[in-house]
Amino acid sequence: MHWRSFIPRTLADSQSRQQLLIVMLKSVVWIFTPVQVILSFTLTTTSWPRLLLLAIVNLLCAGIWLLIKRNKLDLAGKLFVGLFWLLFTGLMLSTGGISSPSIIAYFFVIFTASFLLGELASVIIGCLSLAATFVAVLLELNQLLPASVIVYTPVSRWLSYSFYLGIMLIFQMVSGRLVYKAMQKAQAELHERQRIEAELRHSEAQYRLLFDTIPIGIGMAKLDGTVIAINPAGSQMMGYSHAELMQIKLEQLYANPDQRASLIQQAQQTGKIRDREMAFRRNDGQLVWALVNLDLGLINGEAVTIATLRDNTTQRAAEQALRTNEARFRAIFEHAAIGIVLIDNNGVVFSANPTACMLLNFSEHELQQQAFVNFTHPDDRQFEMSLNQELRAGLCDSYQIEQRFIRSDGGIVWGRLCASLVQDAADQPLFMIAMIEDLSSYKDTQAQLDLQMQTLTALYYSSQRLTTKLKVEELARDGADSCVSIFGAQRAWLTLNQADQLNYHEHNLEQPLPSVHIEIESTQPITRDGPTRTMAFPLVSHNHTFGMLNLQSNQADFFQAERNDMLQTYASQVAAALDNALMFQHLQQINREVTSAYDMTIEGWSRALDLRDHETEGHTQRVTWMTERLAAAMGQFSAEELIHVRRGALLHDIGKMGVPDAILHKPGPLNDEEWVIMRRHPVYAYQLLAPIGYLQGSLDIPHYHHERWDGGGYPKGLQAEEIPLAARVFAVVDVWDALRSDRPYRKGWSDQRIMDYLAGEAGKHFDPLVVEVFLQLLMTMSIAEVRNPVNEA
Structure with a gap:
């Protein structure tokens, strides 16, 4: 513990010092x-000098009081301390030295x-007190100490000690309270200062x-341009580091220094600058524009500028x-090739470009203050209003939309709105x-x-119709009908005159076609209110006119x-179609003749086969007739x-033409080698007929009519549906005719027996x-x- 801790601390505030002085006074x-007066009268002899001293002390205390009232606390404190030190020193020397209670x-x-x-004053007073007591000791040892002016009795000595101890106790209590209050106040002030x-630190951190x-x-910055402070945004804006x-x-930062x-x-004249747009030069040389706010202020008595950018x-x-863009829009608005009209929320025009004025034949002043819908054709107005x-x-x-607009002269102009x-x-x-885009030319x-x-x-479509017909009368009717129903004529008629027809001898026709006259009239017949126009289009083929297509x-x-x-082109197509029809008819006639010749040839071959085999004479005609009936019934x-x-x-x-007569006409049964030859006649038939393209579709019966449903037939051993249907049909008819015909070795079977046999062979021999x-x-x-199908047919 330091020795200074025993010395009371000086009261820091003047108020506490003032209160302590007043309490002491x-x-x-x-x-x-009062105590000293009582003591003076309790002594054996009354001490008048002591009473005089008390009076002087009270007068000095009154002077100190006046100094306190005048806030001269330092002087009052020094006088008080000095007065009482002298007083107590005098009492000590005059009342017995160091044995005096005054010590x-x-x-x-x-x-x-x-x-x-x-603290310094208390140390000085302490030293002076030690010196005074040391002098008192020396005087007492040398018996130079004056005789005591006060003779203490035990009671008065006890009262003196009690008085001084009480004074010190009161002083300690008062001073301790004052010190405690001062310390509380100092602590509160410290806490307040810390807060x-x-x-301030928080506010400074925020700012x-x-x-x-x-x-x-x-x-x-200072007025001379020296920078005092600048934030990062300012540094970044100017392109410099801090x-x-x-x-x-x-x-140096101003574009114009x-x-x-x-x-x-x-700023000095007006006090401040607000939102002044100014240009600055960045570190990289680029210009940066900023809105400047500038204020003047004082820091430590020096004028500074505070600016925000x-x-x-x-x-x-x-x-x-x-x-x-506004200038461009204005240029576009004024020089646009389409009309542009600006309309307010009430539908009234407040601006229009020259093109719109020219399109509607109004001046801009005439267009303004009018409802835009008034310029729309009445028939289009309702639809436009609904879209609006x-x-x-x-x-x-x-x-x-595309709609009509009414011009100032009453004319109508089409426009795309x-x-x-x-x-x-x-x-x-x-x-x-x-x-508004002008659609007059477009329309x-x-x-x-x-x-x-x-x-x-x-x-x-009319040409498509022509390609589906091959008869002259139908083509003539379609040609005239298309002129009415497709081309829109009100009446049309097509005439083919016999004298003007195609040169049918060039097509080898046996008979010329009859004259044709087809007339078609629209459902809306021609009225007599206005002039009627008629146009005739010749029908020409191979540089020869053979008819006329007339429209009205x-x-x-x-x-x-x-x-x-286009109608002349169509007439040419009609003529070509008629020419093709005549050509087609000619080709059909030729085809019929050729087909008839082929069929007659085939029938001649079949009769020649019947003549070779007398036992089967008439067989081919009978099975052919019945096979046709059965094939048709199959559907x-x-x-x-x-x-x-x-x-x-x-x-x-026909394959039997490859079988020798000795085998074909042998009266008895055939041996195995002969059966091998006989069973090759379907193969001979195929080899004979296959090279003839005309008979490609007719090979199934000659080739496969001896095949069996169960696969036991010849020449390939086909079974079930592997056998062509035509061959399956013919196989039934062939056996039916063979069983009903008489042979040298047997009589023909009855119809019921044949039907029973066929039914029994179903699924074996036959389909x-x-x-x-x-x-x-x-x-x-x-x-x-x-019994005799050929004769009945």
Whole structure:
């Protein structure tokens, strides 16, 4: 523990010192003085000098009181301490030296000096007190100490000690309370100062954070241009580092260095500068525009400038681009090749470009203050108004229609209207833009194209109709009908005169075609109100006119040059179709003749085979007739296939031409070698007929009619549906005719026996379905037809 901890601390505030002085003065007046007076009278002899001293002390205390009232605390404290030190020293020397009770009062004076004057004063008073007591000791040893003016009794000595101890106790209590209050106050002030310092640090951190992070440049500089402080945003804006900016003058940052002086001069006159747009030169040489706010201030008595800079380069560029775009829009608006009309939310025109004025034949002044719908043709007005309502209701972003507009001179002009709504940031409508494209030329061209398309379409469909007919009368009727139903004529007739027909001898026709006259009239007959126009188109083929296609209409513009050319083309197609029909008829006649010659040849071959084998004479004609009936009853053959079935039946045994007569006419049974030769006749038939392309569809019966359903036939051993259907049909008829015919070695079977045999062989020799259909067919035929089918046919 340090020795200074035993010395009371000086009261720091003047108020506590003042209170302590007042308490001590009151103690002297109200406690010390009465006690001393009582002591003076309790002694053996009354001490008048002591009473005089008390009076002087009270007078001095009154003077100290006046000094306290005048706030001269230091002087009052020094006088008080000095007065009582002298008083107690005198009492000690005059009342017995160090044995005097007054020596205790030194402690009181030392504590008082410490509280009122400080530690140094208390040390000085302590030293002086030690010196005084040491002098008293020396005087007493040398018996030089004056005789005591006060003779203490035990009671008075006890009272003196009690008085001094009480004074010290009161002083300690008062001073301790004052010190405690002073310490509490000092602690409160310390806490308050710490709170204020913390708030200051927090506030400084906030402002520092704001200063460092705000996107606006902030700077402080002296009037001579020396930079005091600048935030990172300002450094970044100027393109310098913070250290570089602290080393340069602000004039170097201005695009025009003289601007800063005039800016400060104006700020000194007006007190501040607000939102002044100025240009600065970055470190890389580029210009940056900023809105400058400048204020003047004082720091430590020195004038400084405080400026904020908000980068305006992008906004300035955007404004410049906006002005450029506005100029471009104005140029487009004024010089656009289409009409542009601006319409307010009430549907009234407030601006129109020259093209719109020229299109509608109004001046801009005449267009303004009028409802835009008034310029729309009445027949188109309702539809446009409905679309406009949908646009303003937000149901669509824009609409585009073709409609008619009324000009100032009463004329009508076609235009393509494209309307869109311009809205603000809150999606509220500002105005509507209507763009009108002149469609007059387009409509004229479209009408011509429609006519051409209509004519081409008519030509295409009418030509398609012509390609589906091959009869002259049908072609003539379709040709005339197409002129009415497709080309739009009100009446048309086509005439083919016998004298003007094609040279039929060139086509080797036996008889000329009869004259043809076809007349078609529209469902809307020609009226007699207006002139009727008729146009005739010749039908020409091979440079020969053989008829006329006549059209009639009372439409003024029906027989236009383009339609006439198309009708003449169509007439040529009709003529070509008629020519093809005649040619086709000629080819059909030739084909019939050739086919008839082929069939006659085949029948001649079949008769020659019957003549070779007398036992089977008439067999070929009978099985051919019945095979045709059965194949038709099956319902699985087309007409062309039935022709091939007939031919195959006629030629079914033509392969026997390769079998020697000795085997073919042998009266007895054939041996194995002879059967091998006989069973090759289907192969001979195939080899004989296959090279003839005309008979390719007729090979199934000659080749496979000896095959069996169960696979036991020849020549290939086919079974079931592997055998062609025609061969399966013929196999049933062939056996049926063989069993019913008389042979030298047996009589023909009865019909019922044959039917039972065929039914029994179904699924073995024959196709069950063919047998079933054949038996049903026999049930429907008469007895005469069954016994002699060829004669009945």
